Amino acid sequence: MIERMLSLSDELAMLAESVEKTVERVSPLQKVQKLDAEKTFDRELHQALAEIGVLGVGVPEEMEGSGGSAEAQALVLEILGRMATSSAVYMVVHFLVTGLLRDYATDAQRKQYLEPLMKGESFGSFCLTEAGGGTDILTAMKTKARRDGNDWILSGSKMWISGATFCNFMVVLARTGENRARGITMFLLPRETPGIEASRLATFAINGYPTCEVHFDNVRVPASAVLGQIDMGFMQVLTALNNERLNAAAAVTGIGRGALETAVTYAKERQAFGRPIGQFQALQHRLSAVGIALEAAWSLTLEAARRHAAGGSAEVLSSMAKYAASKAAVSAADIGMEAMASAGFDQASPMQRYYRDCRLHVFAPLNNDMVLNFVSERWLGLPRSY
Numbered sequence: 261m262i263e264r265m266l267s268l269s270d271e272l273a274m275l276a277e278s279v280e281k282t283v284e285r286v287s288p289l290q291k292v293q294k295l296d297a298e299k300t301f302d303r304e305l306h307q308a309l310a311e312i313g314v315l316g317v318g319v320p321e322e323m324e325g326s327g328g329s330a331e332a333q334a335l336v337l338e339i340l341g342r343m344a345t346s347s348a349v350y351m352v353v354h355f356l357v358t359g360l361l362r363d364y365a366t367d368a369q370r371k372q373y374l375e376p377l378m379k380g381e382s383f384g385s386f387c388l389t390e391a392g393g394g395t396d397i398l399t400a401m402k403t404k405a406r407r408d409g410n411d412w413i414l415s416g417s418k419m420w421i422s423g424a425t426f427c428n429f430m431v432v433l434a435r436t437g438e439n440r441a442r443g444i445t446m447f448l449l450p451r452e453t454p455g456i457e458a459s460r461l462a463t464f465a466i467n468g469y470p471t472c473e474v475h476f477d478n479v480r481v482p483a484s485a486v487l488g489q490i491d492m493g494f495m496q497v498l499t500a501l502n503n504e505r506l507n508a509a510a511a512v513t514g515i516g517r518g519a520l521e522t523a524v525t526y527a528k529e530r531q532a533f534g535r536p537i538g539q540f541q542a543l544q545h546r547l548s549a550v551g552i553a554l555e556a557a558w559s560l561t562l563e564a565a566r567r568h569a570a571g572g573s574a575e576v577l578s579s580m581a582k583y584a585a586s587k588a589a590v591s592a593a594d595i596g597m598e599a600m601a602s603a604g605f606d607q608a609s610p611m612q613r614y615y616r617d618c619r620l621h622v623f624a625p626l627n628n629d630m631v632l633n634f635v636s637e638r639w640l641g642l643p644r645s646y
């Protein structure tokens with residue numbers, strides 16, 4: 261492993277060691293490659309992460325969580341991004357859902373949904389995006405919930421939803437009022453509720469965690485299914501999405517780091533013209549430059565996490581981190597592919613997985629053009645462009 265240039269507190273260093281050892285023991289590289297090729301979720305690793313308390317990171321102990329801040333979540337995600345990319349993406353969604361339940365669930369909802377989630381006994385999905393568009397979701401959202409006595413009835417469809425085919429419950433955002441942003445409510449829907457249908461989509465990457473289409477056909481749920489405040493669901497989700505941006509930055513930094521490490525290891529061994537290819541300055545410079553970009557992105561990510569943990573506004577820093585990390589990771593995987601040439605194409609090589617998986621966080625949870633719009637407005641004070 262390439263040395264970490266940014267120091268960690270003793271507590272975080274212990275967490276890092278525990279997560280790294282667990283992944284090495286339960287899901288060594290060959291197994292990660294096999295599951296990726298077979299498009300299978302790593303349930304064993306999920307269980308092992310539950311056993312060491314990782315699924316409860318970010319939730320206070322008084323809510324049966326493991327405690328720990330945004331920094332701890334970021335560290336977990338960076339390690340998983342490097343060692344088991346699909347599980348990292350699972351954990352980005354997991355932390356989003358546990359965060360929403362931590363912040364908005366009633367005691368009864370926490371017992372029913374949050375506690376089993378943190379013990380590794382259940383899975384949650386987050387259903388916001390629709391086929392009409394993820395970025396302009398306020399215009400695209402057609403999923404509606406209407407009242408019927410004490411119940412709510414949901415109808416509509418969601419697109420590109422992670423894990424919906426095997427989750428136990430879903431957090432679904434549906435339109436409940438006329439107001440554009442203040443007319444959307446979050447609902448907690450057990451997966452087995454009649455009228456819900458989910459199917460896996462054939463996608464390009466993140467093979468170990470299914471991306472799905474979900475249909476809601478007159479799904480009837482009681483009033484207790486509302487998560488948070490009626491009509492305020494989108495506003496409540498916005499805060500969580502900021503944290504998701506930070507977590508996406510961490511996961512994709514890990515993916516980039518994985519690509520860099522794989523490339524450097526290869527460059528030290530592979531011979532051409534009587535010397536290791538890593539002796540060619542052209543390759544050395546590209547690898548070093550992308551390593552610097554990754555460390556800079558990681559530095560922004562940790563600073564955003566610290567700001568977030570201290571209760572400050574981390575929106576701009578998280579956005580910068582997501583942008584920088586996704587760009588650096590894409591470059592790292594690109595250079596890694598060049599360095600490995602044919603060997604990078606081998607399905608047994610993690611390079612082709614990094615090359616595919618790093619693309620997700622360029623546009624999700626928020627695309628990089630929108631991130632730049634946000635930074636332009638919120639940091640540079642420029643007028644809104646859209």
Ligand SMILES: Cc1cc2nc3c(=O)[nH]c(=O)nc-3n(C[C@H](O)[C@H](O)[C@H](O)COP(=O)(O)OP(=O)(O)OC[C@H]3O[C@@H](n4cnc5c(N)ncnc54)[C@H](O)[C@@H]3O)c2cc1C
Binds near residue numbers: 393419466623630633
């Ligand atoms: C593997 C995977 C997992 C996912 N998991 C989930 C999930 O669990 N839950 C969920 O709700 N969603 C999920 N998504 C959806 C994801 O969040 C959306 O794809 C993302 O928000 C982008 O939406 P879109 O694909 O509709 O792109 P669009 O909104 O159509 O945007 C396309 C492009 O248009 C440009 N653009 C749009 N608006 C602007 C603007 N104002 N200024 C400049 N450029 C602009 C950008 O370049 C952008 O990339 C997932 C997607 C994938 C692929």
